[in-house]
Amino acid sequence: MLDYLLPRYKVLRDRDECVQCGVCERSCANGVHKVDEDLGRVTADHAKCVNCQRCVVMCPTTAIAITRWPQVDAGSGNWTLEAMQDIAKQAQTGAVLLASMGNPKDYPIYWDHLLLNASQVTNPSIDPLREPMETRVFLGSRPGMLKVNEREHVVMTPMPPQIRLDVPLMFSAMSFGSVSLNAQKSLAMAAKELGTYFNTGEGGLHRDLEAYADHAIVQVASGRFGVDPHYLNAGAAIEIKIGQGAKPGIGGHLPGEKINEEVSRTRMIPQGTDAISPAPHHDIYSIEDLRQLIFSLKEATLYRKPVAVKIAAVHNVAAIASGMARAGADIIVVDGFRGGTGAAPKRIRDNVGIPIELALAAVDQRLRDEGIRSTVSLVAAGSVRSSADVVRAIALGADAAYIASAALIALGCHQCQDCSSGRCNWGIATQNPDLTKRLNPEVAAERVVNLVRGWNHEIKEMMGGMGINAIDSLRGNRLMLRGIGLNDKELEILGVKYAGE
């Protein structure tokens, strides 16, 4: 049957620059480039290109650029080329459309509508190069009130377990299986170096990563892959994943071809079988069930590990988060709809959930209205793109932010959104050994460390500008934000004033 699909991209090759060295051909797992000796030039199979930009970066003479396929649409603002292509694809396959990474649609990005403050005259800004500037954060639940002996400097209130972050961000869950072991190891190494945490995702903890277990948050999700007492006790904290911003209400499906020997051992499932995470946890059909799971995990770890619960930002997120706090969650993680994924049904990714900015503001305010904000930790996830976004998230009320897409981009990801194909040319979202070896964790970890160090410097600069020398004083400090281009309702939910007010 003739495939009605059009190519999405066109490979532009500068013939003046191309030396036919073949680096592009050897770099492309999709088989786009070919050094054609008969023609004496390099050809391209445009339809196969996913715009991962590996060839563009690798080409020694920068002879390559990728452009959109120049086909015009039909001139309709309604029947866009993309809408028609989706239909053509489904007409061909009869299947659910699959997509990867975060929601790419043109919804408002509220981060870009929040401006930061700085001190002038009445209050000196602080130079982080001269004065101490504290970005250390502890996550976990905490008593609302301490009892101490002031003379002997002893705390009498039992302190629940905490994890310490030297930078106010962590790497969010990406399982071994959805990403390569090298990708996970890169983040583990970076987390250790930075004094923060990576998250195993629902894929178990590979034995090679046990050395980094102190810096691991071990996830328990609906498929329970890789979960046993050893796993739970190995990590620094446990995270129950209820939902993911990219696909709220949807489980996961790792196809059998990705379940190789190592993935199989780590996930504790037979090789070659599909790993299916159900949409709900089948032992959590209500909030009281969540409480049971939280306390089962606490029992299993002798109350030594904080337990986080992660949910996707959905309409009723504030009430749900408050229920989670009351159910015993030590850390509440809210994942916005622009958060990434290795694979999700496209319609879910593009249409379900709400932005993290609004969800975070609503959750923080609800917890405060109920007087329990100071007793739990709150982590924001779902497309934190820069240090300024981290500052905004904390000022809106988060204790820390989770980053994943940004960390992957540091590893090389170019957001081609083709993770589910398993042909990631950057060695990240693949189990193909030819490709995974492209990601040398030593190099990759360095890049991630550089990124986070750079962000942390910037966070300190921005805090210093505000006259704040500890991140504690930024948390929930919404006066440090002003809205721009927002309507009254948006300002109300975000709890910020308009610029100029």
Add this chain to the structure above:
Amino acid sequence: MKRIYAIEAWCIDCKRCEVACKTFHSRSRDTVKAFTVEYPQPQNRVRVEGTRQLSVAVNCRHCAQPKCVEGCISGAMTKNPRTGVVTSDPRKCVGCRTCVSLCPFGAVRIEDVAEKGIAYKCDLCGEVPGEAGEPSCVAACPNRALIYVESEGC
């Protein structure tokens, strides 16, 4: 001395090292010219052997007791007593291939350039005065499969 080592676990068969080496050893130091217009064609001294599944960049180790220097019949192959770098002088090389057969690493090649085939091998890019830093192949490797480290040698 600092030597180049190849780590096959991270070699991804892209051959950027070869391109960089060839460019470095061209007269113009320009990749496009090196590949298209220069004559005699500049030669890359590092070679990636293998396949996509398993590959490694073969490069000279600049041995402490280099067999190639021992065996050279024309005095073209020498080890610089100060830097330790082993190089072949194209003006003296007669193309007898003794060095090729003696090298335990397969790091010397005879290339038919101009009128006769002569030996080409890695010169660590360091014999050029004023060129500091990493050899060009190491700098070009995207995955740190080539490293340039201080070592006693083999």
Add this chain to the structure above:
Amino acid sequence: MPIRESLREGAVRIPSGCAIAGIMDRSGARHDGSDILKSIALMHDRGNGLGGGFAAYGIYPEYRDLYAFHIMYESREARAETEAYLDTFFMSEKQERIPTEPVAAIKNPPDIWRYFVAPHPMRLNMSGLDEAEYTMQHVFHINGKVNGAFVASSGKNMGAFKGVGYPEDIGEFYRIRDYDAWAWTAHGRFPTNTPGWWGGAHPFTLLNWSVVHNGEISSYDANRRYVEQFGYGCELQTDTEVITYLFDLLARRHGFSQEMAAHIMTASSWDDIDRMDPDRAAFETALRVAYSSALVNGPFSVILGSDEGLLALNDRLKLRALMVGEKGPMTYLASEQAAIEVICPDVENVRPVEGGVPFVVQLDEVAERKRRESAENRPAREKPYQHEVGVMPPKRKEA
């Protein structure tokens, strides 16, 4: 000509620069207001005539067991409404207009009254609150709900005298030389805006607390949103207000010593904690973790007055000036050293208050009592209510 209504405190957030001063006699001997007046007057240029005030402790010994409410009224209706409210919830021993002196520089003063009251016993019992909490909530009610009335102070045996004007004029206006107190604090304000409202002048007080403050805290909204969880409505949007509530939360409700409350607000840096021995580090870490949002950031110097004495506190980086000096039982605090020397030329031991290290001076009797008390903090809600236990006769000791 229509009168342009000026912005009130609370309608907008107004940063201010300021002069602050404090005088205390540890022995409890009382002194009139002339010294504090002289001290704050010397720092005239640190204010701009848009706010001045004083807090005095020990001025109403004859009513020491009653709450002394200083209330400013902008209208007759406000007074009628407030007095009706007070009559419902409190029993008034005495009420009178606070004597004032006409001063040329003081324009449009409100009608200022004082009331010596005790909580209505039955309503207090029904409220399920302790006396302090009960009183505090009704003060909040008057300030928030009664239009044109503002409770300037509500402690026992203490009072605040404040208004719009230079502090020396405000002092004359209130005739503060006529009062004798064992502790005085004073404030001269330099707001960057024109509040023009007497209620917004400082000291800010709540129950026995009074706070004078110089600075602009950059953690304001983090602190505000923290204390608002516990029922403190930050109506005035001022730093002083939120600092007072933090002290009330930590020292009264959570039962910490004032010094520990101040330490929590200017917590040890992580660098310092990392150098401590593990036990001490665990203690400091627990404080920082549990009271993370009580950390006060940005430049400030504060003098906290209470029935125990005075506490002076500077931000962790020491971004605002505050000097302390001593002479015999007297302790002097001021933004400028000259303001101390002008009233006590032979003052000894003059030094700056260190950044993040609370300076505490307590009444000798209080210090003595504290030495004997347990060093464990006793939260307010764990203490039996005085009004509930006090009605029973003490148990007869067995022979």
